[in-house]
Amino acid sequence: MTNPEVPAKRSSASSQTASSQRQAGGGGHGPMRGVGMPAEKSMDFGPSAKRLIRRLSPEKVRVYGVFGFSILSVVLMVLGPKILGRATDIIFSGLLGKRIPDGVSVAQVAAKARADGNSSLADLLSHTVIVPGQGIDFGDLGRVLLLALGVYVVGSFFNLFQGLLLNGIVNRTVYRLRADVESKINRLPLSYFDKHQRGEILSRVTNDIDNVQQSLQQTMSQLLNSLLTVIGVIIMMFVISPLLALVALVTIPVSMILTKTIAKRSQKQFIAQWKHTGSLNGHIEEAFTGHELVKVFGRHREVEEVFARKNEELFQASFGAQFISGIIMPAMMFIGNINYVLIAVIGGLRVASGSMSLGDVQAFIQYSRQFTQPLTQLASMANLLQSGVASAERVFELLDADEQTRDPAVPAVPDEKRGLVRFEHVSFRYEPETPLIEDLSLSAKPGHTVAIVGPTGAGKTTLVNLIMRFYELNSGRITLDGVDIADMTRDRLRSNIGMVLQDTWLFGGTIRDNIAYGNVEATEEQILDAARATYVDRFVSSLPDGYDTLIDEEGSNVSAGEKQLLTIARAFLAQPSLLILDEATSSVDTRTEVLVQHAMAALRTDRTSFVIAHRLSTIRDADLILVMESGQIVEQGNHAQLLAARGAYFDLYNAQFTAAVTDEETLTPAT
Known part of the structure; x- marks a missing residue:
């Protein structure tokens, strides 16, 4: 479908079907709408972490490489440290050897020390390799130090x-995760977006995935x-x-119990943190989108109060x-320091007794630091890991959301494009109980214009949404050209199908690009023909850059009527067999409306058209007018x-054209 509004259908559909959704228990959106989120069903840390790790499976070979390195x-x-301990022993042995006169054996010195009552020194000398009269062997020491440096x-x-x-590995994994989320969003039914704030969805797609990437990047290597x-x-x-x-291993069970206890308490807080982040983003997005409306009704204080809350x-x-996860690291450091003191005391005693060399004690003290440091790092990463898993959990909830029904494996194709539309005993509910x-039945003949009128909430926009298959029917069927x-x-x-909505949608780019969005294969001549047929060429010709004029994402440098004409030109270029016009002139002035009406008349030529209109004067020439009330066609002709x-x-028509007179008479003071 060449339908520029479909990517932005959420905004227009929600505004025009808000009454229907409220009637059906759905939720419209607006800047003053309550933004309470549905309760988050928390998954366990373990399953979420395992599922996140499983996403690394396409990188299996590289993961093995990471393990190897x-x-x-x-x-x-x-x-x-063991090599450096050897260097310490060389220095220590050299210092002791230099103090023993040449020609005196180590055994003699040890015996004399023991006779003098210094048993500790005697034991130390007996278990140390000493060459009397020889100082530090700098050649041997240099070789050991070079070996340590090389290692x-x-x-x-x-x-x-x-x-x-x-x-x-991490960047490719997150790349695939983003691609899966983007693909998933395109498979979600419109009802999902009706029930979730856009800001909340954006938070999962951006903030949460970024947090997953950051967490993986910072934690996996460490x-x-x-x-x-x-x-x-x-x-x-x-x-x-x-x-x-x-002695050192005593700290492991203590550390594990401590970490598990604290992590269990902080995981709930991290889930709440990202839930509230999405809720706050949703509120900000709605408030900024409806900023003018907030100002008009003077509700900025209420918006600020909601934001503050x-x-x-x-x-x-x-x-x-x-705070809770931050307790882990100082607690682990405290345990590590106690362990360090115990090792230093016991190691010193064993050196004094000759059971260990000084180098081994020094190496062991280094190992004790190396032992407690990774445990401390693991503890310090707990908050990052929990935050990342909490974000991954929110992304997985999006990936696990119910999708729209799959397209048939062997799809049917109409024999020819005529634009014959039939509703056969159609029933639909936004909510099962409402x-x-x-049991709606109607027929729109090829080339005819079918106008749909009725009060707000009657189901007019819902009717065209069903034709587009934005929602699935509860019963009955809709056929296009007999299929x-x-x-x-x-x-x-x-x-x-081509669609022109009341809420226009333009993207950042040139006017030519926005028109060509309706048919990416269109030639320059076809684009110009569509612009001329829909009166776009009139105002584009007056612009300095013509069709190369850049339009910002908000379309603020063109008027509302000009934007509407651009969307009509876009639909014209698509040459659809079925056209849907949903309040396409309600937001433009009277003079522009005349141009829009002419453009739409050209667009409707030789194709079936569904026109939703509140201004009954715009649909007088329709071949068929359907009057809807509460989801039923009460009149047609x-x-x-x-x-x-x-x-x-008759009542709608007279009410619309006599309202001004009635209001004037009401306001005229009695004489």
Whole structure:
């Protein structure tokens, strides 16, 4: 369908069917509309996190590469303290050896120390490799230090490669997530957008996905390195001293219990934080969209109060989430410091007793720091991880939303484009318990203009929405050229239909681009012919840049009537067999309305047209006028026939053209 308004159908449809939706239990939108969100059904952290990890499966080979580089990097980094411990032993042995005269054995010095009552020194000397009279072996020390430097440099390079590889994995994963969300939005029924604020949906598509990307980017690399580091460090600690390793491992269950307890409390706060973020964005979007309306009715204070309340709710949720999760890191640091003190004391005693070398104690102290640091990092990442999973949960809820019914596997195609539309016993409800259209039957012949009139909420716009398959029928069927529209693909159906709405939609681009949106394959001559036929050429010719004039996204540099003419030219270029005009002239002045009427007359030539109108003067020449009340056609016929019947149409017509006189008489003071 060449239908420029379809991407923006939400705004027009919601405004024109608001009464019907309220009657049916649906929700219209507006700047002063209450913005309470439906209750969020929280998923567990585990399933959401697992589902997020599963989205990495297309990157399986690269993920294995990340694991490989991480393991190599961690292995080398973990070997570093052990090598530096060897350097410490060389320095310590050299210092002690220099103090022992050459020719005196270490055993003699140890025996003398023990005889003097200094058993600790004797034990230390007995378990240390010392060459009497020889100082520090700087050659051996240099080789050890160069080895340590090489280990750290190579480990850093492996860590760099891992980071680069992981960065690509995360960005491609989020790229696919955005694509899935965009595809999902195009498969959602219009009813989903009726029940959710646009600001809330935008928040999930933008803020939440950005937060998922940031969380994955910041946590995955650290998480993997931290876990591998803990494993590597534990192995090295057991190699050096099983006793000290057991002392260090006492912190693991304490840390896990502490982290789990705090994380469980903060997860609810993070879900609330992103829920309130979406709610606040929805309120801001509505208030800014209806800014003029808010000012006109003097409701800015109420808008500010609602904003302040929602902002306070977001503040409280954010503060609670960050405060509770922020407790984890200082608690972990406290546990780590206690562990550090215990290791230093016990290690010192074992060096004094000769059970361990000074280098091993130094290496073990480094390992204890390396051991508690990743645990602290894991704890500090808990808030980021929980925030990211909470955002992922909201995105998954969007991806899991019920979709519109699938197009048939073998779609039907009309034999020819004629524009014959039939409603056969059609029934439709926005809400199951609230009837709107019941057992409606009508026929629109090819080339005829069918006008639909009636009070607000009668179901006029709903009728054309059903033709477009924006909603599915509860019963009955609608046929186009003898084919049930439910048996056609939506693209095929809508390619035969052009629509011009009361609320125009233009995108940022040139006037030529906006007209060509109706048919991307149109030639320059076809675009100009459509512009001339719909009187667009009249005002475009007076512009300095002509058809190359840039229009901003709001269309603020062209008038309302000019925007309407552009949308009509767009539909004209599409050459649809069925045309829908929904209050296309209600927002323009009388002189512009004449041009619009002429343009629409040219557009309606040789095609079936459905015209929704409140101004009855604009549809006098319609071949068939349908008068609707409460979802039912109460009258049908042409203008003359309906006036002669003196029924509902007669009352509407006379009420519209005598209202001004009645109001004037009411306001005239009695004499």
